[in-house]
Each structure stands twice: as structure tokens, then as C-alpha cells.
Amino acid sequence: MNELYTVAEIRQIEQAALAGLPAGTLMQRAGAAAMQMALAMLDNASIASAPRVLVLAGPGNNGGDALDVAARLAQAGIEVTVALYAVAERQPQDARAALGRAQAGAATLLAPGDPGDSAAPSAAGSIYQRHWDLVIDGLFGIGLARPLAGAMRAMVEFINTLPCQVLALDIPSGLDADTGDIVGPGGIAVRAHRTITFIADKPGLHTCHGRDHAGQVSIATLDIDPALLPPAQAFLNGPILFADALRPRPQNSHKGSFGDVAVLGGAHGMQGAPILAARAALHCGAGRVFACFVDEAPGYDPAQPELMCRHAGDFDFSKTTVVAGPGSGGASRANELLARVLDLPVPLVLDADALNLVAADRALQQRLAARTGATILTPHPLEAARLLAVSAGVIQADRLAAARQLAARFQAIVILKGSGSVIARPDGSVAINPSGNPALATAGTGDVLAGVCGALLAQHLPPWQAALSAAWLHGHAADRLVEAGVGPVGLSASELIPAIRTALNALNALCTLGALGALGAQITVNAH
Ligand SMILES: NC(=O)C1=CN([C@@H]2O[C@H](COP(=O)(O)OP(=O)(O)OC[C@H]3O[C@@H](n4cnc5c(N)ncnc54)[C@H](O)[C@@H]3O)[C@@H](O)[C@H]2O)[C@@H](O)CC1
Ligand SMILES: [K+]
Known part of the structure; x- marks a missing residue:
């Protein structure tokens, strides 16, 4: 139940x-x-x-x-x-x-x-x-x-x-x-x-x-x-809420079948953030993944050469799912690029600095509320507070109300992160995510979550199910890693990525077998 x-x-x-x-x-x-x-x-x-x-x-x-x-x-x-x-x-x-x-x-x-x-x-x-x-x-x-x-x-x-x-x-x-x-x-x-x-x-x-x-x-x-x-009106998140959106991959597939993800971020000194989001998107099944940098772009990611690194100003975002914000900084260049992607009817995930830019700019807020493409916002309590112009204490005092308010105001799916992340949609329905643990309280795990959301949107999950699955998989992978001794102390965001991939594949396999009832208990994730 x-x-x-x-x-x-x-x-x-x-x-x-x-x-x-x-x-x-x-x-x-x-x-x-x-x-x-x-x-x-x-x-x-x-x-x-x-x-x-x-x-x-x-x-x-x-x-x-x-x-x-x-x-x-x-x-x-x-x-x-x-x-x-x-x-x-x-x-x-x-x-x-x-x-x-x-x-x-x-x-x-x-x-x-x-x-x-x-x-x-x-x-x-x-x-x-x-x-x-x-x-x-x-x-x-x-x-x-x-x-x-x-x-x-x-x-x-x-x-x-x-x-x-x-x-x-x-x-x-x-x-x-x-x-x-x-x-x-x-x-x-x-x-x-x-x-x-x-x-x-x-x-x-x-x-x-x-x-x-x-x-x-x-x-x-x-x-x-x-x-x-x-x-x-409220549910505890679990595979039963989203598994019917997961589909087995047809044999007759190619990389174009699973969508492109472009991560927009990585201002000078913050290039790791979009790399983490992009790696997460790659390992959660996006067909092709671009890391697009606000400032100078590295030639490639030596540890993940499958990623394509680009200068964001030269990139055409109109045919990709976009994850905007990881390490994008708050400069006017980032603001202009964000305004551009907000106007595109593509699936969009807004995280981190993109949320701060929106909070500080009424024109961006209007663009966001007027979007036609699917939108997922992934604020932590402080980012949510900035968006609603209240204190983080007010957000934490009623997390369900805050997530609902954000979802209604911006006509988006919202994942309000924290212990028991709250996922809300504009009609007022909410789900509370029970997976995850304090190992996730480390830099970069938010970038990973945003990347997972992007990958699932690119693979055509509806935004509500994409947000539910991403939040659940992210927490579930952390739980399995902690069980294996990889945390809670010292778990790194990079280590989370392969564990999320394993959990997603296990979930997909169970869905294919129609074994939904046993989902929670049966999924096991190896740490490496
Ligand atoms: N009515 C029923 O048939 C059932 C009730 N149930 C139990 O009843 C509970 C609800 O019962 P109540 O409505 O009586 O509420 P509570 O038992 O939670 O407490 C209410 C009483 O505490 C007083 N009070 C509130 N805050 C106080 C504070 N800080 N310091 C001192 N006094 C304070 C109120 O004036 C009231 O007298 C449920 O949580 C559940 O455990 C369950 O047994 C299920 C069946
Ligand atoms: K009690």
C-alpha cells in the first residue's frame, strides 16, 4: 500500500x-x-x-x-x-x-x-x-x-x-x-x-x-x-508507481532510438558538474550525450570518451533533451543560454545554478511557466526557497506544500531533494521517496540525479514517471552501495553512477518478466 x-x-x-x-x-x-x-x-x-x-x-x-x-x-x-x-x-x-x-x-x-x-x-x-x-x-x-x-x-x-x-x-x-x-x-x-x-x-x-x-x-x-x-493525493514512491513506463528495448534499435541528452553547464572552474550529469545520462541509457560548456570546453572526457564535449554557444539544443544548470554559474552568458533553452519545446531538466538564475530573474520565470515541453525541476531546499522567495526553514517546515507550490507555479514536475525527497506535479499529487541515505549528502550527487532524469526523459518516459524513477533509483543505488560498505562515509557521486545503471537494468528485467509485485525485494545492485 x-x-x-x-x-x-x-x-x-x-x-x-x-x-x-x-x-x-x-x-x-x-x-x-x-x-x-x-x-x-x-x-x-x-x-x-x-x-x-x-x-x-x-x-x-x-x-x-x-x-x-x-x-x-x-x-x-x-x-x-x-x-x-x-x-x-x-x-x-x-x-x-x-x-x-x-x-x-x-x-x-x-x-x-x-x-x-x-x-x-x-x-x-x-x-x-x-x-x-x-x-x-x-x-x-x-x-x-x-x-x-x-x-x-x-x-x-x-x-x-x-x-x-x-x-x-x-x-x-x-x-x-x-x-x-x-x-x-x-x-x-x-x-x-x-x-x-x-x-x-x-x-x-x-x-x-x-x-x-x-x-x-x-x-x-x-x-x-x-x-x-x-x-x-500523496504516495510513497516505489516501482509500482512508475514501472509501467519502463519498456524492454526492442532488438531493432539504434542509438537514435534512445534520444540525445545535452547537459548545459560547466562555467570556468566548475566543469566537473556537467561531466557527472552527462556520465549519469550515458549510463542510464541515453543514445548520445553532449556536455556543453558555458565557458571553455575540454577537448573530451578522458575517463568517458563516449561523451561529446562542446562549447554551449555553438550548440544546437533544439533536438535534444536538455539538462541545464550543473556548474553553469550565474553569469550573464549562462543566463542568455538558459533563456534560449527555456524557449525550446524540448524536454528540460533544470538543476542547481539554472534554478538560481530563474529565481533571480522574473523574465526567466515567465519563460519557464510558459514552456510547452516537459520540465523537471530538481531544487534542494535552499534553491526551492530562492524560487519561492522564502527561507529554507519555511520550505522544510512543509516540504509537501513547497513542492506543490513550485509545481503549480512553474507548471513542472518538481523533485524537492532532501531526506524523503518530495516529487510533485502541477495537479497537486505528490510522492515521497523512501530510498536513499546520508551517503548522498556529498557534492555531485545532485548532478547525477539531474543526468538520470535527462536520460529517462530522452528515452520517452513521461516526466512524472521519469522523476519518480530517477529519485527512486538514485536513492536505491545509494542504499545498496552502503550495504556493500561503499558509504555512508566517503561515497562519491561517480560511484553512484554504475550502481544506478545496475538498478535500472534490474528493474527493466523485472518489468519485462512482469514480476512487479516482487520489485522492491528482488533488486540487488553490485557495488562495482
Ligand atoms: N479515536 C479512535 O477511535 C482511535 C484513535 N486512535 C489514536 O488516537 C490518536 C489521536 O487521538 P487524539 O485525537 O485524542 O489526540 P492525541 O492523543 O494525539 O492527543 C490529543 C490530546 O492532547 C492534548 N494536547 C495536544 N498537544 C498537547 C501538548 N503539547 N501538551 C499537552 N497536551 C496536548 C489535546 O488537548 C488532547 O487532549 C491517534 O494518533 C491514534 O493513536 C487509534 O487508537 C485508532 C482509533
Ligand atoms: K506516539
Whole structure:
């Protein structure tokens, strides 16, 4: 299931489901699913005997889920302590019932209070000083309305220092389920190893701070009738979203069948950037690849003599897919060349300096919005901020909204890079890319991504599928390289290129075999 739902959508689904069910049913299903996950985590951690579980239970229904799990684990004979931040009279009805079940069983319930509150130091002390094998976070779910403060904040600070496993219920407390930002100002969020999320998956678990705080995400649908789920506007990216655009190569092919890519960039001192993009385009299947330099052009690329190096001013861009921006600099020469390619109806990828040039020039912005050819923009958060005339902080606070805004404004497909890259199209649909890792945080990987986008456009993938595949392959290749020990420290952008080629060929082979269902699991990439 690739659909992602906002808090507002989850609330609607929840209301529709609750209408047809006895009170407390969904919470008990959530508790049962979470208990299975908790037991599996204790098993995996090979805790020999008598595990100790700390359950954090907040004031709302997320706390109700936590109390339900606590009651179940205690019933199963596990030693459970609940740090309770709820007052029965103020709990929602289902949560109060769950509190009753926990109180009736063998779990120990403590109210740690504010660390500065002398009325409850012993409860806090006994929690802070004991050894825990598993912490279950049920402080807040989708109802969090302001930053964590006081006693709960102190507890989150404490559990974030613990060496034990942490399981978050629904979402890690403190995280915004829609955006993946930490609810602030000055907020804090639980860092979980696993998150079991209820009803459906949520965008905030996969982008911005989401990946660092949610860990591995599992979905418990709580047996809700799928007919109650509305059509999704957001998806988790994966081959199932784009594989039908990949085609086997006909035997009767020639280099003209797979398109030309021209990379426009490489001002003086920055010639490596277009070379990287061009090499990536070559290794992702473009028929012919030109590296076109704003300033002086090298005679050829000795390590990749297949590339044709040209002076951009003399090159005819009208019959190629263009990747503009890698190392192009911000000089007026680069601006003129960019204006020329924006006016051509060719498929176009804009990256790096090309995006900065557009951000600084209203005429270029109008040319971009008026294009008829397919366009993909690949900004990182700072480039996106310049394009929207806001700060990078504003972009990161709601990455989905920023990507959607850019896509609508420039009538283009946008890949907003970063942890959980967001791919958006002008109609408001978005996908969050789950592949990739911090090994990609190194110079040149953006040039490679732009080159992959160019190669896929040149091979006639529609721009949405080209962007989805490029983002996924780029991250997937980095994941396989890290597994093979080539990173996360020291992975170079050049090393990424052959790994992306291997992943693309593996994907193509699986598509040809019609083995879509097994795609994620089956693709293996050798590092070299
Ligand atoms: N209603 C249901 O039947 C179900 C609810 N579910 C759970 O319920 C959660 C949503 O429950 P709620 O809507 O009660 O929301 P939460 O449990 O996330 O928290 C809401 C409560 O916390 C208070 N609050 C918000 N921010 C605070 C802060 N920073 N400090 C102190 N108090 C704060 C609110 O005033 C409210 O009382 C989901 O995330 C999910 O875990 C699941 O059990 C599925 C079924
Ligand atoms: K939680």
C-alpha cells in the first residue's frame, strides 16, 4: 500500500469507521497490533527473561492506545510500568476505558509529574533510574497541537538517551504527521526505532525529520473497510508507481532510438558538474550525450570518451533533451543560454545554478511557466526557497506544500531533494521517496540525479514517471552501495553512477518478466 493520508483525511476515515463499530473497537485493534509489534521487538532484541517495558501514556486517544497495549502486555506476564500523563476525568471515553483495563491488571501505573514538581519526585525517580528493555511511546498521535513541554518533554529527553528499543504508536510524539517537522517552536520529538501507524500511512513519517524519528514504519489498518479510504493525493514512491513506463528495448534499435541528452553547464572552474550529469545520462541509457560548456570546453572526457564535449554557444539544443544548470554559474552568458533553452519545446531538466538564475530573474520565470515541453525541476531546499522567495526553514517546515507550490507555479514536475525527497506535479499529487541515505549528502550527487532524469526523459518516459524513477533509483543505488560498505562515509557521486545503471537494468528485467509485485525485494545492485 503506497497511499499516504493527511491528519484531516485520517480523521474522516476514523469517523466513518467508528460509526459502524462498537465503542473502543478501533483502539483495541490498535492495542492488539501494537502488542504483536512490541513482542516481536523484545524477541529480536533477544532479551533472555523478564523484560521490562516502559509505556508512556498521554492525555488523549494515543495515550488510550498505550494503555491498551500496557494492559495486554501485563496480561501476557510482562513487567510493565506506565508513565501516565492523563487524568481519567479529562480522557476521551475510549482512552478512559483503556485506563480502566490497565488499572485492573498487573501493570504499575505511575504519574511522574513535572521534574521540578516536588509532589511527585519518587515516581519520576523510579522511572529515570531503572533499566528498560523497550519503551512504548503513546504520548501524542495526530492530536498534538503544540510543542511538548514540562514533564512530558523531560521524559522524551530521557528516553531519547536510552540505549533500548523504542516503539512509537501511530507517530513519534512531537512529530507533525502531515509534514515530518517537529512541532515547535523549540519542540522535541521521540526518536523511535519502529513506528506502528494506525489506519493508513502518513507523509510526516517519511520526510523532513520523519525518517530519523519514526525508524521503520509498519501500518496497522485496524481492519477498516478500504472503501472508506478516499483517493489519495500523496504516495510513497516505489516501482509500482512508475514501472509501467519502463519498456524492454526492442532488438531493432539504434542509438537514435534512445534520444540525445545535452547537459548545459560547466562555467570556468566548475566543469566537473556537467561531466557527472552527462556520465549519469550515458549510463542510464541515453543514445548520445553532449556536455556543453558555458565557458571553455575540454577537448573530451578522458575517463568517458563516449561523451561529446562542446562549447554551449555553438550548440544546437533544439533536438535534444536538455539538462541545464550543473556548474553553469550565474553569469550573464549562462543566463542568455538558459533563456534560449527555456524557449525550446524540448524536454528540460533544470538543476542547481539554472534554478538560481530563474529565481533571480522574473523574465526567466515567465519563460519557464510558459514552456510547452516537459520540465523537471530538481531544487534542494535552499534553491526551492530562492524560487519561492522564502527561507529554507519555511520550505522544510512543509516540504509537501513547497513542492506543490513550485509545481503549480512553474507548471513542472518538481523533485524537492532532501531526506524523503518530495516529487510533485502541477495537479497537486505528490510522492515521497523512501530510498536513499546520508551517503548522498556529498557534492555531485545532485548532478547525477539531474543526468538520470535527462536520460529517462530522452528515452520517452513521461516526466512524472521519469522523476519518480530517477529519485527512486538514485536513492536505491545509494542504499545498496552502503550495504556493500561503499558509504555512508566517503561515497562519491561517480560511484553512484554504475550502481544506478545496475538498478535500472534490474528493474527493466523485472518489468519485462512482469514480476512487479516482487520489485522492491528482488533488486540487488553490485557495488562495482
Ligand atoms: N479515536 C479512535 O477511535 C482511535 C484513535 N486512535 C489514536 O488516537 C490518536 C489521536 O487521538 P487524539 O485525537 O485524542 O489526540 P492525541 O492523543 O494525539 O492527543 C490529543 C490530546 O492532547 C492534548 N494536547 C495536544 N498537544 C498537547 C501538548 N503539547 N501538551 C499537552 N497536551 C496536548 C489535546 O488537548 C488532547 O487532549 C491517534 O494518533 C491514534 O493513536 C487509534 O487508537 C485508532 C482509533
Ligand atoms: K506516539
